[in-house]
Amino acid sequence: MQIEMKIRGLMVDPSTNMPIVILKDANSEALLPIWVGLFEARAIAMEIEKASGPRPMTHDLLKNIVDGLNGRLQRIVVSELRDDTFYAVVWMEQDGEAVAVDARPSDALALALRADCPIFVEEEVLRTAKVLPNPAEAAAESPELRRWLEGLGDEDLGKYKM
Template sequence: MKTPDEVEVKIRGLMMDPVTNMPMVVLREIGGEAVLPIWVGIFEANAIAMEIEKTATPRPMTHDLLRTAIHALDAEILKVVVSELKDDTFFAVVWLDRSGETMTLDARPSDALALAMRADCPVYVERSVLDAVQKNQANGQNIQPDEMRRWLEGLNDDDMGRYKM
């Protein structure tokens, strides 16, 4: 169900940005070189980290509850798409199928990624988002896009901390 403008990615890991000291999820193109860091809140980072580590909780977390509710409504999570970058804010869409009817849910990327991990569904990024991030890096920072990409690609498992895929 991938569109031609969507690039499939996987979560490479979760780490703390050394400059802002904020958590970020690092997405990497499957079979390609594109790398996309998305800064997330501490609670969302914790939800993603718990799923990376497959940590069980005594009670359902919010993303577990949402996955269970979707399944209870006889729907299936088809995919998650990081769909837009607007005013330095990423947007995502969760695609669902219910009895052949396709539905979408607007979501924060951090929530969409946490849900995708629990549903074991594919994650995509719109090509326009990857292009916009590369353009913003080239125009607004001293770090060149190739340098940022090399830094992100060069992160080893120790750099990623315990939160790696």
């Protein structure tokens, strides 16, 4: 079963200085943090902020290619968690046929934002990942990260800038 989630925020892990995308279950308070690379975080941040550069970024190019080939991005699915690495699948439709493409979650999320398509996470991924029931009950890896997540307010979840 797949659970629909939304991007709740983008921030920096204070202990590693790596960007984190926070996904939130649309029907509960559960949060799923996914650590991403700097370039992917920038692409996600730019789309969240509706900023654009002078030339198309890679994820803009990918969306333009799908559109140019008469395809439609249907959804992305964070499909697996193996050896502390998340995996994703981008689902597209072309000429009435469903096409699945393997992707890194960060790239899939950046593409989903541009295509305004839904984001899903496999229920098994949520069971095995360090899903945070809510910030007040966060069970993060380190006490420092746990304290940081517990102290987040709504104003913090949108302030990450690249």
